Every structure is written in C-alpha cells, then in structure tokens.
Amino acid sequence: MLQFESLSELWNMAGHGPYVWACYLITAIAIVYLLVSPLRRRRQLFEQLRRQARIEAAGQSDARRPDF
Amino acid sequence: MGWQWFHRLGSPRWFYEKSSAWIPWLAVLSIALLLWGSVWGLAFAPTDFKQGNSYRIIYIHVPAAFLSLAGYYVMAISGAIGLIWKMKLADMVMKSAAVIGAVLTFVSLVTGAVWGKPTWGTWWVWDARITSMLVLFFLYLGVIALQEAYQQQDTANKASAILALVGMVNIPIIYKSVDWWYTLHQPATIKFTSESTIHPSMLYPLLVMVIAFYLFYALALLLRTRSEILYRERKTRWVQELAEAGKGSH
Numbered sequence: 001m002l003q004f005e006s007l008s009e010l011w012n013m014a015g016h017g018p019y020v021w022a023c024y025l026i027t028a029i030a031i032v033y034l035l036v037s038p039l040r041r042r043r044q045l046f047e048q049l050r051r052q053a054r055i056e057a058a059g060q061s062d063a064r065r066p067d068f
Numbered sequence: 069m070g071w072q073w074f075h076r077l078g079s080p081r082w083f084y085e086k087s088s089a090w091i092p093w094l095a096v097l098s099i100a101l102l103l104w105g106s107v108w109g110l111a112f113a114p115t116d117f118k119q120g121n122s123y124r125i126i127y128i129h130v131p132a133a134f135l136s137l138a139g140y141y142v143m144a145i146s147g148a149i150g151l152i153w154k155m156k157l158a159d160m161v162m163k164s165a166a167v168i169g170a171v172l173t174f175v176s177l178v179t180g181a182v183w184g185k186p187t188w189g190t191w192w193v194w195d196a197r198i199t200s201m202l203v204l205f206f207l208y209l210g211v212i213a214l215q216e217a218y219q220q221q222d223t224a225n226k227a228s229a230i231l232a233l234v235g236m237v238n239i240p241i242i243y244k245s246v247d248w249w250y251t252l253h254q255p256a257t258i259k260f261t262s263e264s265t266i267h268p269s270m271l272y273p274l275l276v277m278v279i280a281f282y283l284f285y286a287l288a289l290l291l292r293t294r295s296e297i298l299y300r301e302r303k304t305r306w307v308q309e310l311a312e313a314g315k316g317s318h
Contacts, residue, residue, distance in 0.1 A: 003115055010111055013121035019186050020124050023179040024106065027128045030175050031102070034168060034288040038295035045298055049311035 078155045080297040081306055087290055094287040101280030108273035116270070125183040127274055130257065131281035133176040136204060137239060139169035139285060143211065144236050147229030157293075159225040160300065162232065163215050164292035168285065170208035177201055188252055196245035197253040200238060207235040221300070 004010040011017050109127030116123040143165035150158035180198065181191045192198070211228040218224035246255045257266050258274070266274070301307045 001114075002111055003113070004111060013124070014115075016121040016124075016186055019122050019182050020110070023125045023128055023182050024110070026178055026182075027132065027175055030171050031284065034171055034284075035291065038288075038291040041295045042298055045295070045302060046311040046314065049302060049308055053308060053312065 098283035105276035122186040129179040136173035144232040147232040160296040166211040173205040195252045196249035200242040
C-alpha cells in the first residue's frame with residue numbers, strides 16, 4: 001500500500017526525507033560508478049591499442065626497403 | 069578426470085569469451101530488482117512506528133553491508149587461489165573485488181552515519197560494529213594500495229593476497245560485534261536460525277534488495293575483472309584483434 005498521499009509528502013517523509021534521499025543518492029552514484037568505470041577503462045584501452053597498431057603499421061611501411 | 073574446467077578457468081581469454089553472454093542477463097535482472105526493491109521500500113513499505121521513515125535506509129544499508137562482507141570472502145578466497153595455484157584469473161578477481169568491496173563498505177558506512185543522525189542523534193560513534201566495519205574499509209584500501217605499490221605484478225598479487233587473508237580475522241569480529249559488545253548498533257534484523265525481528269511487509273522488500281545487491285555485485289565483479297583481463301593481456305594478439313574489431317560490443 002502506498003504510504004504517502006502526495007509527491008511532496010514522499011519527498012519530505014515527515015522530516016526524514018533529506019536523510020533517506022541522501023542515502024539513496026549516494027548509493028545510486030556508487031552503483032553508476034561501479035558500472036561505468038570498467039566500461040570506460042576498456043574503451044580507453046581499445047582506443048590506445050588501435051592507435052599503437054596504426055603507428056606500428058605506418059612504421060613498417062616506411063621500413064619496407066630492399067635489403068639486397 | 070574432471071579437472072579440465074579448472075584449467076580452462078585459469079585462462080583469462082576463455083573466461084572473457086564465456087562471460088560475455090552473462091552480462092546482459094545480469095544487467096537487466098539486477099537493475100530491475102534494484103528499482104523494484106527501492107520503490108517498494110521507499111513508498112510502499114509501512115512506516116516504522118519507532119523510527120519513522122528514516123528506517124527506509126535499511127533497504128540499502130543492510131544489503132550494502134552484506135555485500136561488503138561477502139565481497140571480502142570473494143577477495144580473500146581468490147587471493148588464496150592465486151597464491152596457491154598461481155591462477156592469473158584469480159588474481160584479477162581479487163583486485164576487482166577490492167575496489168567493489170571498498171565502494172560498498174563506504175556506502176554502508178555513510179548510509180549508517182546518515183541513518184544514525186535522526187535515530188541516535190549522532191553521525192558517528194566508536195561502536196564495535198561501526199569500528200570493525202571501518203577496519204574492513206581500511207583493509208580493502210590496503211589491498212588496493214598494495215596492488216599499486218609494486219612494479220612487479222606478481223609481487224603485488226602476493227602481498228595483497230596475504231593482507232587479504234590476514235584481514236580475515238576481522239570478519240567474525242564484525243559478525244559478532246553486536247552480540248559481544250552491546251552498545252549502540254542494533255542487533256541483526258534478519259536471522260536464519262530463528263524468527264526475524266521485522267514484519268514481513270518490511271522484510272520482503274529487504275529480501276528483494278539483498279538479492280538485487282548480490283546480482284549487482286556479480287555484474288560489477290564481472291565487468292571489472294573483464295576490463296582487468298584486457299589490460300593485463302593487452303600485448304596478446306586476441307586482445308589487439310578485439311580492439312580492432314570491437315568498438316562497442318562487450
């Protein structure tokens with residue numbers, strides 16, 4: 001059963017609102033951080049590896065000279 | 069013999085490829101349960117006659133505290149497996165578990181402090197349960213710091229696994245703290261051996277949140293371990309091919 005008559009009542013929670021909502025906000029931030037940080041790290045690693053591969057490929061084509 | 073799976077599990081590449089399929093399931097399930105449990109706990113569960121609405125913090129405080137303890141087992145056991153069998157994957161799990169555990173312990177400490185203010189009239193008290201949880205937080209930070217402290221990955225793994233194992237002594241202290249030193253923190257709400265001291269209408273959303281947090285933990289551990297696998301195997305052909313091929317895929 002819904003415990004609050006209106007949104008503002010849900011927000012205030014008879015004075016406890018700031019405490020309760022602060023806790024949920026902190027938890028939401030922690031959850032988002034734990035999901036996003038590994039995905040971002042992977043994206044950055046992949047970008048770096050692609051950059052390195054391009055540099056190496058360019059280096060190899062320069063080095064392609066007859067050695068006889 | 070049936071040991072092949074154990075050797076396969078030691079192969080980070082095999083694990084990376086196998087675990088791709090689990091992520092969407094875990095993500096959808098854990099996020100849905102987190103939302104369902106939060107809405108239930110925030111708006112539909114009855115108000116506590118003694119604590120008022122502040123008790124609604126229980127729906128994140130208790131699951132976060134559960135997982136910060138369960139996560140310590142994950143970290144210490146994978147550290148031990150890495151030490152004994154030199155399994156690379158176990159070391160990566162240990163490192164990932166340390167970060168997630170630290171974040172969840174931080175969440176349970178902060179939500180506990182915020183809950184304490186309207187309930188006990190204070191943000192912080194050097195109560196046995198709270199102090200031993202703070203020690204847990206520092207143990208997690210110690211493992212993270214040791215991971216960064218050595219140039220040699222092998223040495224870092226050994227040092228942090230040993231710290232994780234030594235820190236195990238803190239776990240029974242945390243569990244028993246509310247019984248041994250009865251101070252301010254209330255005793256356990258959910259009991260497995262006897263009747264819980266919470267009404268079913270308040271208990272069910274809590275159970276949803278506990279399951280949601282376990283699933284979320286599995287998801288976070290998986291994502292973090294997978295990014296660690298890629299990083300440590302970045303010089304190998306398969307990771308470089310993944311980088312070339314995959315822009316967005318898991």
